[in-house]
Amino acid sequence: MIFFFGTRSTQIAAHEAKANCTHCQQEAVWLFVYQHYFHIFWIPAFPLWRSTVSVCGHCKQTLTKRDFLPELQEDYTIVKQQAKTPWWTFFLLIAVVLLIVGSTILSRFS
Incomplete structure (x- = not known):
């Protein structure tokens, strides 16, 4: 049987920063937060x-958190603070818990 598994990411927040780009000096810098799951x-x-x-x-220059200026x-x-983890990233975990609870309840009535 083949199992497909791995990690993915989704954007959970975006914010226009009040800073200039270190490369082109334009005031068009955006911060993006990604949730990996x-x-x-x-x-x-x-x-x-x-x-x-x-x-x-x-100029599309991309910097990671460790390269941020003050x-x-x-x-x-x-x-x-604005970025919240989406509930659906727990989907499989929630589904497994509901199946266990549901099967436990059904087995008591059998």
């Missing part, structure tokens, strides 16, 4: 970690 047969099982990147809208760190804390 484990999946089995492309069904989300449980969330793993979050990652944050900044992207310049002009002015981006301020915006990072704002967007980090």
Whole structure:
């Protein structure tokens, strides 16, 4: 039997930063937060970690969190508080728990 599993990510927050790009000096920097999750047969099982990147809208320079300048760190804390883990990243875990609870309840009435 073949099992398809792995990790995927989805964007959970976006925020326009009040900082200039380090490359082109344009004020068009966006912060994006991604939630990574484990999946089995492309069904989300449980969330793993979050990652944050900044992207310049002009030159498309992309920086990871460790490369953020101090002015981006301020915006990072704002967007980090706004970003919530979507409930559907727990879908397979929720489904398994409901199946166990449902089968336990049905076995008591049998």
